Amino acid sequence: MIRRIVLSLFFILLSLPIVANEVELNPDHPKRYTVVKGDTLWDISGMFLKYPWHWPDIWYVNPQIENPHLIYPGDELSLVYRDGRPVLELNRGKRDVKLSPQVRETMLDKPIPTIPLSAVGPFLSKPRVVGAEVLDNAPYVVASADERLISASGDYVYARGVEPDSSDDFAVFRGGKVYTDPDTSEVLGYEAIYTADASLVTEGDPAKMDITYSNREVQIGDRLLEIEDENYDLNFIPRSPEQQMDGRIISVFDGVSQVGQYQIVVLNLGNRDGLETGHVLSVWKAGETIPDQVTADRKDVVTLPDEHAGEAMVFKIYEKVSFALVMKATKAIHLYDRVKSAP
Template sequence: MIKHIAMSLFFLLLSTPLLAKEVELNPEHPQQYTVKKGDTLWDISGMFLKYPWHWPEIWHVNPQIENPHLIYPGDELSLSYRNGKPVIEVNRGKRSVKLSPEVRETILDKPIMTIPLSAIGPFLSKPRVVGEEALDNAPYVVASADERLISGAGDYVYVKGIADRESDTYSLFRGGKAYKDPDNGEVLGYEAIYSGDAERLTKEDPAKVRLTYTNREIQVGDRLLEIEDQDFDLNFIPRSPEKPLNGRIISVFDGVSQIGQYQIVVLTLGKRDGLETGHVLSVYQAGETIKDSVSADNKDTVTLPDEHAGEAMVFKLYDKVSYAIIMKATTAIHLYDRVKSAP
């Protein structure tokens, strides 16, 4: 289950400026902006700020309006100054309401999201990162109902180890690659490759299960895990981590070798490191180690400095790893490039 960011955290972040940092405005910032449907908080932040993750430092909470920490289509944002420091104030736009003797209709806009749902939607519930024991101990397909080697949507299979569980709905997964820390070799988790959904029909062991959806063939040995909560909070605030963090990109989805904007990566940082949803990390292209052709010792090498390559924002957390979306890529980003707390 994705952990929701508590409302109290919103107020703390949004009403208490982090005065230790100098806020740099976008040179082409507007004085006012009316929020539109389809806007994201990251894009709006980028209109006003050079670094969008400094948004909490200029956002002024008006406690007199409903949900002062959220932004809705129709809201008017204005840039002003207080004690010489820039602040963004919100004037809550009008809501559309239609009244008649027969029908009462109220159109309620949803708050804008921080990043596009289309970019991260498939990764919110699938695939997963699990510990090795989670798949080893999960119920598994032991046979198909009609002796097929592979099965698909609409077919029936038998599952062992599911009889004493409460849920009747599951997702099927296949064990994928191990996520390892390239610096120390620690196994951080395993990829669980999503294969489909299933519904338990009987409670004996093995139980009969119907495959309700599949995106790949289902085989004997595939594992079943309970379906994750789909109620995700995408209204987190982009911000710098409160402490220095250092990690690496250890996986990229879609099988690409060079990573660009809106692509999803796996990081060697998680909850245990103090990482939180919404934290922004700067990406650095790892400096190449080359032969020192000038040195008298022909075995000498030199490692070039890391080069800033972009920013990534965390949107899903596990204990030892996390999913992040590349929000900006100023140069090519590669597997094993480094990530550090954004300034």
């Protein structure tokens, strides 16, 4: 499934038409580069460009090459100039093939991803943002089968509220943070913390459930939500939003106080703000408000200017909030730092 999704991702991303915008090259860019396993499109873009999300502006699709919109390990990328404008050309590397009895060719190499899918994979289906009523009305764990207070993989639990016509497979969640806009105090959603997977064993009130996998202990009161469709939209096309965005980081996963590369943050921007998956946002360290010790008025304060701290790319969106992956951090990134449209 991942291969199919990634194929779709690259067909959309790399077959985009080239626009005539000026692009800034990385001063240390190579003239050519041979792709190796473990590369990502974002990293390769950064080799050639000052702003990796400008990649579609320089990509040249050669229709004479099989699958020119895909990049595989072994392929060679060359930076050349066409009509005075820099473009990247693809020279297809050697492909490993396997011949089946039907004389069918199968590529063993997979195209490189845009970003490290391992960094965002667990966040595509497990953490959720829900309204308060969703958890309140969801089925819940009422007891364990052996009178334990906590349960784990291989244990059985009893749950109330499981409808007879519902799915047999559930994800177990626990209510977490309340996502609140720091500027308006609006409640944007509630964090649902993933704890386990459970399968229905026998129907009833309560129903008997088998904990098939757990990464945290399952407790009485935990809620059961039907597992989301696994056909996630992974068509991440790195690009700056067409309209100006101005938001904040309102939550950081794993309880860290300083955020670095490939960590996940929650933004107070979502579908209603025009944000889309693949949008790249600049992160700005919020300027500190300090007292002005020079003026006579001891109550006089001044807010220092925001400082650029990195970039983040949005990969999952809800109505009022979104998840973003920090792609680059030039300074320590903190809770409530600002995010704005990348240049």
